[in-house]
Amino acid sequence: MEVQNVDLTISAVRLDQYPKTNYPEIALVGRSNVGKSSLTNVLINRRNFAHTSSQPGKTQTLNFYVVEDQLYFVDVPGYGYAKVSKKERERFGQMIEQYLTQRDQLRGTILLVDGRHAPTADDVSMYQWLQYYHIPTLVVATKIDKVKGNAWNRQESLIKKTLGLPSANQLILFSAVKKTGKDAVWQWIDERTGM
Numbered sequence: 001m002e003v004q005n006v007d008l009t010i011s012a013v014r015l016d017q018y019p020k021t022n023y024p025e026i027a028l029v030g031r032s033n034v035g036k037s038s039l040t041n042v043l044i045n046r047r048n049f050a051h052t053s054s055q056p057g058k059t060q061t062l063n064f065y066v067v068e069d070q071l072y073f074v075d076v077p078g079y080g081y082a083k084v085s086k087k088e089r090e091r092f093g094q095m096i097e098q099y100l101t102q103r104d105q106l107r108g109t110i111l112l113v114d115g116r117h118a119p120t121a122d123d124v125s126m127y128q129w130l131q132y133y134h135i136p137t138l139v140v141a142t143k144i145d146k147v148k149g150n151a152w153n154r155q156e157s158l159i160k161k162t163l164g165l166p167s168a169n170q171l172i173l174f175s176a177v178k179k180t181g182k183d184a185v186w187q188w189i190d191e192r193t194g195m
């Protein structure tokens, strides 16, 4: 889908601030700096609408982007960023957990992992947590433009194996720079939301 209209509806930190609409929602989760905001921008055809940064910890609230008045992307703060204080990390954790477990409009999450490396222990925990709550999850390996083409298969296997992703499950190799994988991600979103 080629998005024309998009708006930031709200940056929420609490349940009572979430949009009151019944549009389906897709959340983007993953480590700080993995590329959640960058993926959001590719999906909505904007350069830096969702603010990105080379410094981890940029996104600190649940950012609800409404797309074509039909669907929300929810850009979520990243986990695993050491420089955030323990208290802050707990607050983020609670905010994310509350959203993911209590939001009826949530149709699925996109879990982003760094395509250059093996998933971290935090990534594995996040994947298992999403499975435990039966939240439909698409795993996307980001920054694949930084991996030589002949190593893509190896990275794909490594990521699947480390996460324990069933081999039949889709893993999308993605690049925000080259827009690799954009259509495949949209296809999954369409299937989940009936767009």
Ligand code: GTP
Pocket (backbone or CB within 6 Å): 030, 031, 032, 033, 034, 035, 036, 037, 038, 039, 051, 052, 053, 054, 055, 056, 057, 058, 059, 060, 076, 077, 078, 079, 142, 143, 144, 145, 146, 174, 175, 176, 177
């Ligand atoms: P937080 O908001 O801190 O959790 O980070 P985030 O996951 O939203 O990451 P963000 O999109 O801000 O990207 C972090 C950095 O990685 C930025 O410098 C991006 O330009 C870069 N980046 C993101 N995706 C890609 C990609 O596919 N390829 C390359 N080469 N760089 C990327």
Ligand code: MG
Pocket (backbone or CB within 6 Å): 036, 037, 038, 051, 052, 058, 059, 075
């Ligand atoms: Mg971000």
